[in-house]
Amino acid sequence: MICEVNMSQKDQQILKQFYNCCILRDGKILNEDLWVRDGKIVNPEKIFYDEKIKPNIRINCNGALISPGYIDLQINGGFGIDFTHNVNNVQEGINKVAKKLLEFGVTSFCPTLVTSPSETYHKIIPNIKRTKGGKHGATVLGIHLEGPFISPSKKGAHLECHIKQFEKGYKSLTDMYGSLENVSLITLAPELPNTQSVIIELCKRNIKVSLGHSIANLKEGEEAVKNGASFITHLFNAMLPFHHRDPGLVGLLTSDQIFPGRIIHYGIIADGIHTHPAALRIAHRTHPEGLVLVTDALSALGLEEGVHQLGQLKIEIRSGRAYIAGTDTLCGSTAEMTKCVRHFKEVTGCSIVEALEAATLHPAKTLGIEKTKGTLNYGADADIVMLDNDLELLSTWISGECVYSKHKCCR
Secondary structure (H helix, E strand, O other), X not given: OEEEEOOOOOOOOOEEEEEOOXXXXXXXXXXXXXXXXOOEEOOHHHHHHHHOOOOOEEEEOOOOEEEEOEEEEEEOEEOOEEOOOOHHHHHHHHHHHHHHHHHHOEXXXXXXXXOOOHHHHHHHHHHOOOEOOEOOEOEEXXXXXXXXXXXXXXXXXXXXXXXXXXXXXXXXXXXXXXXXXOEEEEEEOOOOOOHHHHHHHHHHOOOEEEEOOEOOOHHHHXXXXXXXXXXXXXXXXXXXXXXXXOOHHHHHHOOOOOOOOOXXXXXXXXXXXXXXXXXXXXXXXXXXXXXXXXXXXXOOOOOOOEEEEEOOEEEEEEOOEEEEOOOOOEOOEOOOHHHHHHHHHHHHOOOHHHHHHOOOHHHHHHHOOOOOOOOOOOOOEOOEEEEOOOOOEEEEEEOOEEEEEOOOOOO
């Protein structure tokens, strides 16, 4: 990248022009420049015809593709940090992961806490606050609580001794978690008694509800969606397998009971391990507009192969896979988002636009923040990544500032 700087306009907020690039906007890759001011994407027509000013800084992108920054809605930690079990150094752990995620093009994320005893939630939740990203790290969009209100039959790596029921309805939830102020998304099993009333209460509070770690049938899933649930946690994993007489939660992708115009989004782990390429193709071709790439990354992300004591579990990393030590039970991913995007495109044969929107626009829509995140529309936050022709990451930017570069970063 090459910068041309003109600081003569002292009375103006700094205006940046990214040129010699393509940009992803409105479902198309366009040969256009990107204009940024005060951390927001701006309309150049107003600059040309109304303000009649020139940019303070011109950045030559050398033919790069500019996409919105990646958004990860399900990440349990990384680089030795486990969000759930890092009770004594919560903010330090969040900061470390947020900083390292910039190297993978992630500009926003939801730290995910798995099934735990109540005292763990009461200690951690108040200390993971929504924060604005920058050179210090990616934006924290709020917490994703995955459990403990899940099915013991589909617990995966969650500890069964901590799994709970909604015995007191919504009060069971507040007793378990304490404050929900910093929470954006909750995964629960819709077949549990009293779950439907809990879903209604959560949606009233603008907390998104995801269905997962579940043995629910399709009818139970449809009822949950009618009551406000809008997401499915890591499709195919930790749920009943598809059956032709009752497809379970997978059937929500084509259900005729979903209100017209309503999109059910679903997370999928495209790491080449958790989901077979054929399953990725089925999901994509069936319901492409709902597909959201998630990493479900563990604290083992970025660590070497071998056995690691991570929180309450010993995790063994073998051939890039993370298992509960001594077993063949997968317990999360060690993949990072840039790899997931490339793998998803490769095995599905989808377009570059579809691959990128699965990691940008779709997760933003899941949280209802698509006016500011996951898009390059005018007025949106200038959280972007620059990519080469193979979708390899070149640099990461938050609010129009370079926060990571594979080579020399233009600041």
